[in-house]
Amino acid sequence: MKNIFFLSLFLLIVSCASNKGTYWCGDHPCINKKEREAYFKKTMIVEIKDLKRDNNKNNSEIERIILQAKLDEKKRIKNEKDLTKQAKLEEKRRIKEEKDLTKQAKLEEKRRIKEEKDLEKKIRLDEKRGIKKKKKLFEKKIVKNKNKQPEKNIKLDTGIRNIKIESSKFKEFVEKITKKNALKPYPDINDIPN
Secondary structure, eight states: OHHHHHHHHHHHHHHHSOOOEEEEETTEEOSSHHHHHHHHHHHSOOEEEEHHHHHHHHHHHHHHHHHHHHHHHHHHHHHHHHHHHHHHHHHHHHHHHHHHHHHHHHHHHHHHHHHHHHHHHHHHHHHHHHHHHHHHHHHHHHHHHHHHSOOOEEEEEOSSOEEEEEHHHHHHHHHHHHHHTTTSSSOOTTOOOO
């Protein structure tokens, strides 16, 4: 008796449980009992699908697709950030190289100008030294000529006047002309001072 009681209680509970399955009529769920019975009479097939299991599968697949899409989006964003960062670094490197090149060109130009100025100074100094050497040599020649030629006084008696020509005055004229024209490359011998 006890067993029968438990058995009847079990059947009562099972029969009262709600059916969570859905009947399918071909490719769509059946709307009501009449449509289900009509489809059964026509095809002799009744399909029952458990909605919870299908929903879970669909939800899990959808969630998986969404997660995959999010991961793909994150990867794409990360790649874009990396590319922009790399482009910025490349641009900075290019700008730095251009600055270095312009700086080097300026330094090279300054060095070239300095070398030109130094060459000009050397040329001027060489010219001055050459002029001084020429002047000294010329003065030495004059001094030698003075030492070689003693003063000569020539007296001419013509009867009317005595004309005295001194060679020292001529030497004075020569000295004045040479001193005046010593810095010129060629002395102007036609310029006679008074």
